[in-house]
Amino acid sequence: MQRRAVLKDVKTKSSNRIKVISDYVLQILQDRKNKQQIVQQNLGCFNKDNDLVNCTDDGKPIEPRNLLRQFYRLLEEADVPKITFHDLRHLHATVLMALGENAKIVAERMRHSRVQVTLDTYSHVSNEMQRKSANRFEDAILQN
Structure with a gap:
């Protein structure tokens, strides 16, 4: 059974919140978003519906299994x-x-x-x- 990314609302109103992050992390996310927009324009993709930062090149959610593969690869690279x-x-x-x-x-x-x-x-x-x-x-x- 393969898991798939599903976008849905949060369970409770209190779950919908702003998560405060550092300026460094915010800058990394902004840079990533800017690069994604360039890639999407070059590919002719204009998928604004999801407005995701951690996504595929065409703006779709990353499959959970692929995200874990990336995560484990990064752990290995970082030793x-x-x-x-x-x-x-x-x-x-x-x-x-x-x-x-x-x-x-x-x-x-x-x-x-x-x-x-x-x-x-x-x-x-x-x-x-x-x-x-x-x-x-x-x-x-x-x-x-």
């Missing part, structure tokens, strides 16, 4: 361990927590209903943050 596509979500949250980002911000980015869900899910990072905090406290006390 990093193979992970699932969904693992990117956990990687994002884990790195933010390890950097000391406010748990409320991480919870909002993950669309968790409560901050406690985020803290419970990423408690291993919280423990590392606790250790670092204890060491900073000790350093401050011992230096005085």
